[in-house]
Amino acid sequence: MTVRTNLRAATVLATSALALALTGCSADETSAPQKDRASESRSTAPESEQPSAPDRTTGPDDGGDRVLAQVIGRDSIVLTITGVERSASGKSVTVSATLKNTGTKGFFGISAYGGTDASIKARMHSLAGATLTDTANSLRYYVLRDTAGGCLCSTALRALDAGEMVPVFAQFPAPPASVRSVDFQLPTFPNATVSLGAAR
Known part of the structure; x- marks a missing residue:
């Protein structure tokens, strides 16, 4: 009885350890690409455009009004x-x-x-x-x-x-x-x- 009980316990422990190992590998394999995609998205996203200052060096100097x-x-x-x-x-x-x-x-x-x-x-x-x-x-x-x-x-x-x-x-x-x-x-x-x- 003791031998059978020990064998069963050993089998259960081995099965659990294998399942945990597979689960860990699966989690690592699925999470890593997501992290890479997020990093890639941040690196390639265009920077927010800052409004450029108006060019005041061109056009007639009319104080901002129309020129007739x-x-x-x-x-x-x-x-x-x-x-x-x-x-x-x-x-x-x-x-x-x-x-x-x-x-x-x-x-x-x-x-x-x-x-x-x-x-x-x-x-x-x-x-x-x-x-x-x-x-x-x-x-x-x-x-x-x-x-x-x-x-x-x-x-x-x-x-x-x-x-x-x-x-x-x-x-x-x-x-x-x-x-x-x-x-x-x-x-x-x-x-x-x-x-x-x-x-x-």
């Missing part, structure tokens, strides 16, 4: 027209622009932009000398005035330091609705032809 026309005047002053819009009533047109000193020295010639009409108050440091020309009908429009005799335009302008840019505007009587382009002119600058849409 750009002309260069005296002493490297650049006039950039960014908007030409009729009023909702269709009775006036507003020209929006920027003036930038692209030279290396301060610019003190702002008084030239005021034009020669001495009846306009505070014109010497304003855009009172600007005009809008309907070349198709040979009509020229001057800056509108308020009830006090001042221009409906940028005023109190000062000298421009090197690299400095300022926004400016001027308002004019509106040409007929059929007119689709006009010439904007500011003293010391060439004419700038711009499109003129319908009233909004």
Whole structure:
């Protein structure tokens, strides 16, 4: 009885040991490829793309606005027209622009932009000398005035330091609705032809 019992116990132990050994091998064989696949996945996955900084070295320097026309005047002053819009009533047109000193020295010639009409108050440091020309009908429009005799335009302008840019505007009587382009002119600058849409 003792011998048979011992043989049975030995057989059971041997069978258990073999089963454990096979289970261990099976676990190692199945887990290893999974670990390799995970490692491979991490090594080949594309890195998250960082948003690239905007390229500020190209394109016209317009302060971020759209450019309808750009002309260069005296002493490297650049006039950039960014908007030409009729009023909702269709009775006036507003020209929006920027003036930038692209030279290396301060610019003190702002008084030239005021034009020669001495009846306009505070014109010497304003855009009172600007005009809008309907070349198709040979009509020229001057800056509108308020009830006090001042221009409906940028005023109190000062000298421009090197690299400095300022926004400016001027308002004019509106040409007929059929007119689709006009010439904007500011003293010391060439004419700038711009499109003129319908009233909004």
